[in-house]
Amino acid sequence: MNWNDFQSIYSLIKDDQLCLLYRGDFADEVTVRLIDLSDIQFSGAADRVNMRKKVAFLMAECFQNVIRHSEISPFEVGLPEYAGFFMTRNIDGEYYIASGNLIENQYVPDLRAKIENINKLSPGELKELYMKVLGKDEISAKGGAGLGLIEMARKSGRKLESDFRKINETLTFFYIQILIGGMEGDLQESRVKSCPICNSVELNELLTRNDVLMAYHGDFRQDAILPLLNMINRNINNIRAESYLNKTIFHVLVEMLQNIMHHGYAPNDKKEGIFSLAVSDKKFNICAANYVSNDKSLYLREILDSFLTHSNGELKSMYKQILKGGTQNSDGGAGLGLIDIIRASSKTPEYRLVRIDDSKSLFYINVVI
Amino acid sequence: MTKLPVPHPIHLIPSEDEPEIILDKAKNILKFSGTSIPEDPEKLFRPVMNWVNQYLKSPNPKTSIEFMMEYYNSSTARFFVEMLEKFEELNDRTGSVSIIWKCRKDDVVMVERGEDLKAIINLPFKFIEYT
Numbered sequence: 001m002n003w004n005d006f007q008s009i010y011s012l013i014k015d016d017q018l019c020l021l022y023r024g025d026f027a028d029e030v031t032v033r034l035i036d037l038s039d040i041q042f043s044g045a046a047d048r049v050n051m052r053k054k055v056a057f058l059m060a061e062c063f064q065n066v067i068r069h070s071e072i073s074p075f076e077v078g079l080p081e082y083a084g085f086f087m088t089r090n091i092d093g094e095y096y097i098a099s100g101n102l103i104e105n106q107y108v109p110d111l112r113a114k115i116e117n118i119n120k121l122s123p124g125e126l127k128e129l130y131m132k133v134l135g136k137d138e139i140s141a142k143g144g145a146g147l148g149l150i151e152m153a154r155k156s157g158r159k160l161e162s163d164f165r166k167i168n169e170t171l172t173f174f175y176i177q178i179l180i181g182g183m184e185g186d187l188q189e190s191r192v193k194s195c196p197i198c199n200s201v202e203l204n205e206l207l208t209r210n211d212v213l214m215a216y217h218g219d220f221r222q223d224a225i226l227p228l229l230n231m232i233n234r235n236i237n238n239i240r241a242e243s244y245l246n247k248t249i250f251h252v253l254v255e256m257l258q259n260i261m262h263h264g265y266a267p268n269d270k271k272e273g274i275f276s277l278a279v280s281d282k283k284f285n286i287c288a289a290n291y292v293s294n295d296k297s298l299y300l301r302e303i304l305d306s307f308l309t310h311s312n313g314e315l316k317s318m319y320k321q322i323l324k325g326g327t328q329n330s331d332g333g334a335g336l337g338l339i340d341i342i343r344a345s346s347k348t349p350e351y352r353l354v355r356i357d358d359s360k361s362l363f364y365i366n367v368v369i
Numbered sequence: 370m371t372k373l374p375v376p377h378p379i380h381l382i383p384s385e386d387e388p389e390i391i392l393d394k395a396k397n398i399l400k401f402s403g404t405s406i407p408e409d410p411e412k413l414f415r416p417v418m419n420w421v422n423q424y425l426k427s428p429n430p431k432t433s434i435e436f437m438m439e440y441y442n443s444s445t446a447r448f449f450v451e452m453l454e455k456f457e458e459l460n461d462r463t464g465s466v467s468i469i470w471k472c473r474k475d476d477v478v479m480v481e482r483g484e485d486l487k488a489i490i491n492l493p494f495k496f497i498e499y500t
Contacts, residue, residue, distance in 0.1 A: 222408035226385050229406075247440070247478045254406050254442050261408070262444075323450050324489045336443035 001210045001276050001287045003352060006364060009206050009215065010274060010289065012199060017041060018090040019217040023083045023207055025235070031063045033231040037216070038088050040223050054155055054180055055095050059088060061148050061155075062099035065176065072102045072171070082173055085204045098177035098200045105172050108164055114146045115176075119159045126154050152178050161197040175201055207276075211285070215276035220260040220290070229253060232277060236284070249284050249369050252344045253277075255337035256288045256365070265291035265360045283346070289364040297353050297361040303335050304351055307342055315343050345369055376423035379416065387413060388438065388445075392420050397429050402437040405445040414448045421452055425459055432456065437471040438479060446482070453490045460492055467493045474498040 001009070013019040018041045022034060035056050042052040066084040074082045085100035103111065121129060130150045153160050156178040163175040177197045207215060213235060216228060232253060236246045257275060264271035273290035292300060307315065319339045342349060345367045352364040375394055383389035388403040407413040434456065441449075453468070460466035470486075472479035480498070487494040 222386060230385075247476065250440065251478060254440075258406065258442060258444075320485060320489050323446060323485070336446065340443055 001212060001215075001278060001285065001366065003350070003364065003366070005206050005210050006274075006276075006287060006289065006366075009203065009276075010362075012203060013089070013217045013274070016089050016091050016217055017093075018088070018219075019215070020086075020088045021203060021207055021215040022086040022213070023204070024213050026063055026066050026084050026086070029234060030231055031060070033227045034063075034086065034088075035059050036227040037224060037231075040221070040227075041090055041218070051095075051180065055088070055097070058097050058152060058155055058178055058180065059086075061152055062086060062097055062176070062178075065148055066099050066101045072104065074102060077102070077171065079167065079171070081208050082167065082171075083208075085175075085207075087177075087200055087203065093181075095180040096177060096200070097180070098175060098197065100173055100175040100200075100204055102167075102171050103174045105166065105170055108172050108174075111174065112162070112164065114149060115160050115162050118146075118149055118153045121153075123154070123157070126150060130154065149176075152176075156180050163197050163201055165201070175204075210276075210278050211280040212276050212278040215274065217274045218272070220257060220264060220271040220273045220275075222261065225257045225261060228257065228275070245369070248344045249286075252286060252341050252367060252369060255340050256286060256367070259337050260288060260290040263292065263296070265293045265296075267359075284369045285366070286369070287364070287366045289362055291356065291360040292353075292363045294355065294359060294361055297355075297363065300363060301353055304338065307335065307339055308348060312343055315339050319343070341365070341367055374423070375427075376420050379420055388441070390417060392417065392424070394424055394429060397431070397433075398435075399432065400435040400437070401449075402435075402439075404439045405441040407445070410444040410448060414445075414452075417448075418452065421455055425455060428459055428463075428465070430465060432459070432466045433469055434466070435469040435471065436483070438482075440479075441482075449486065450489065453486070453492060457491050467495060469495050469497060471497045471499065474500050 018038065020034065020037055022030075024030075038055060038059060039052065042048055042055075063086065066086065074080050074084075079102070082102050085098075087096070087098040089096040118126065118129075130147065133147055133150065149160065158179045158181070161177040161179075163177075165173045165175075167173060175197060177200055206212075214232070216224075218224060229250070233246075233250055236249055260273040260275070261271050264273055266272070271290070273288060275289075276287045278285040278287075307318075310318065319336065322336055322339070347368050349368075350366045352362075354362045354364070356362050376392075378393035378395065379390060380393070381387065381390040383403040386404065386406045386408065388401055388405040391398050391400045393399075405413075434453070436449075456466045468486075468490075470483035472483065480496075483494065483496060
């Protein structure tokens with residue numbers, strides 16, 4: 001992702017406890033991993049079992065929404081940029097879940113009316129409508145009776161947010177977003193404004209412009225990294241057949257993600273970072289950013305500038321030297337991971353170190369493989 | 370002469386991020402396989418280093434260390450070098466140590482990793498490629 005768009009995304013999501021954005025294939029395996037990833041934010045919080053179940057349920061419902069409409073394949077209609085979209089964000093204990101997919105224009109009025117109607121109803125009326133629709137077994141032409149929407153509204157207890165972006169004479173990109181609050185019935189309407197649906201649309205448009213397959217902002221613990229790696233590994237094997245190249249990508253991913261885990265600035269023991277993976281013309285673009293303490297940032301700049309001036313052959317011998325000599329800096333890192341990343345990239349990686357405040361800087365690195 | 374204690378065998382069952390490690394003096398097996406991207410490499414490998422230190426006090430007449438790694442990260446690479454350096458001393462005295470590096474034929478990353486190790490470690494390497 002280029003630095004300008006990265007900054008735009010960063011400014012939208014930097015205060016999130018978790019932000020997971022995904023565009024593309026919604027195979028079962030992928031959706032399970034997305035739920036896993038979202039789930040880690042609840043680990044160790046036994047008192048939030050209900051919230052956890054609700055979030056997982058609503059995520060699955062959103063996936064269903066995208067999958068149900070997947071007969072309009074964005075690739076087949078020549079609109080690959082309108083791949084299915086999924087988002088989950090945790091902002092101060094409130095969970096926002098959104099999805100987006102192509103629909104035919106002819107279904108827009110009906111869908112809009114259903115959502116407007118649902119938003120007018122009280123919890124009691126919603127239950128009544130749910131039972132009525134369930135009993136009637138009324139299936140709309142698109143295979144959905146609106147039950148999913150009613151369920152979403154009932155579980156969230158909030159109004160559904162939607163957005164329709166007309167693409168051409170036949171197709172529209174439809175967004176739906178729900179909010180689940182930390183405490184039921186304890187939400188101020190103003191809180192909804194901290195993540196209006198237009199933010200989600202903007203995020204998807206930024207991702208689309210950069211061919212991003214997925215982006216993650218959150219805690220870089222091993223149990224977050226593993227589902228990420230697993231999910232991406234499956235995706236890259238579908239995209240590119242050359243297994244050795246895929247292994248190289250995997251390798252760069254591991255080093256970039258674990259770099260954040262091992263060396264990120266973590267005053268509260270939370271290794272915060274952002275990571276994104278984009279694919280275009282069978283080239284992979286991996287971007288990672290995290291905080292580093294200001295005293296380390298000088299050292300980081302020094303070794304990166306030094307590594308980046310060397311040829312691949314020179315880097316290889318430096319790599320061996322470090323491997324053998326084991327010169328470790330105070331942070332336990334010897335720069336091996338960084339050399340690996342530079343050696344694997346097809347063009348010189350771009351990096352930035354931006355001072356955020358008195359104690360930390362933001363380190364951004366962008367690699368193409 | 371007091372008999373040196375035999376180190377207890379280690380058999381670490383592999384996980385999504387940790388390799389399978391078998392260190393068994395009685396059966397003469399020293400083997401590392403699978404994926405190694407541990408969260409805390411120090412915690413994973415400290416017992417292994419302790420075992421190796423113990424083993425080197427009374428090694429078997431022949432020691433062959435087998436690697437069949439799918440993938441490992443740079444901190445694991447550091448550990449492998451540190452461990453193999455310990456065996457260099459034994460081999461200098463006795464010529465009894467060898468490395469078997471097994472990897473898939475098309476796995477250029479692991480083949481190259483093996484070659485890198487061979488270039489910096491003074492031990493005989495045998496490469497076995499499989500399909």
